[in-house]
Amino acid sequence: DSGVTQTPKHLITATGQRVTLRCSPRSGDLSVYWYQQSLDQGLQFLIQYYNGEERAKGNILERFSAQQFPDLHSELNLSSLELGDSALYFCASSVGGMVVSDTQYFGPGTRLTVL
Amino acid sequence: EDQVTQSPEALRLQEGESSSLNCSYTVSGLRGLFWYRQDPGKGPEFLFTLYSAGEEKEKERLKATLTKKESFLHITAPKPEDSATYLCAVPGGTSYGKLTFGQGTILTVHP
Numbered sequence: 001d002s003g004v005t006q007t008p009k010h011l012i013t014a015t016g017q018r019v020t021l022r023c024s025p026r027s028g029d030l031s032v033y034w035y036q037q038s039l040d041q042g043l044q045f046l047i048q049y050y051n052g053e054e055r056a057k058g059n060i061l062e063r064f065s066a067q068q069f070p071d072l073h074s075e076l077n078l079s080s081l082e083l084g085d086s087a088l089y090f091c092a093s094s095v096g097g098m099v100v101s102d103t104q105y106f107g108p109g110t111r112l113t114v115l
Numbered sequence: 116e117d118q119v120t121q122s123p124e125a126l127r128l129q130e131g132e133s134s135s136l137n138c139s140y141t142v143s144g145l146r147g148l149f150w151y152r153q154d155p156g157k158g159p160e161f162l163f164t165l166y167s168a169g170e171e172k173e174k175e176r177l178k179a180t181l182t183k184k185e186s187f188l189h190i191t192a193p194k195p196e197d198s199a200t201y202l203c204a205v206p207g208g209t210s211y212g213k214l215t216f217g218q219g220t221i222l223t224v225h226p
Contacts, residue, residue, distance in 0.1 A: 002158065033212055033214075035214075042219065043159070043214075045207075056207070056213055058213055103149070104149075104214060106160070111156070
């Protein structure tokens with residue numbers, strides 16, 4: 001158990017809908033990262049927040065957005081869902097976020113299925 | 116752009132048969148290389164971080180090594196419970212948080 005929690009574990013929804021994925025980092029960690037894992041793309045970095053502020057952005061679609069709250073939990077919002085958004089979404093956390101070699105600890109993931 | 120390539124894509128071993136997994140990388144200034152283990156449907160589990168060429172780290176039956184162009188994950192006398200996908204990743208050059216992952220090696224150890 002990494003100490004990172006994610007809810008829900010599974011999410012089934014329809015195209016065009018909007019969903020919110022939630023992540024709580026390990027105690028004491030200030031950075032939260034979001035990754036998408038699909039069969040054909042592997043693990044892809046989406047976005048990082050450090051202590052409430054956006055720190056780094058990957059190939060995140062405009063339909064996707066995230067935020068980190070004062071209690072450091074984070075939410076990833078996915079809207080206008082398409083079939084291709086079906087994937088595993090992972091949250092990771094690290095102590096800092098200013099040092100590139102910070103170890104990232106991953107949560108158990110949310111499996112999103114878009115029908 | 117950072118690139119990470121892992122080989123082989125899949126590896127089938129008999130219990131006790133030692134082998135190595137490869138991770139080659141192209142980055143502008145290596146700031147660490149990470150190894151993770153991932154079981155099906157689960158989140159990646161951190162194994163090792165290597166920072167400089169020549170560095171080695173060990174954990175039970177696993178040993179990770181690093182050169183200037185690649186890293187190896189050596190598995191000694193594997194057991195069926197070592198079956199998993201092994202991922203390596205490097206931090207982004209200008210993006211502090213981004214980890215670029217390889218596609219992984221699926222290891223299956225038969226009893």
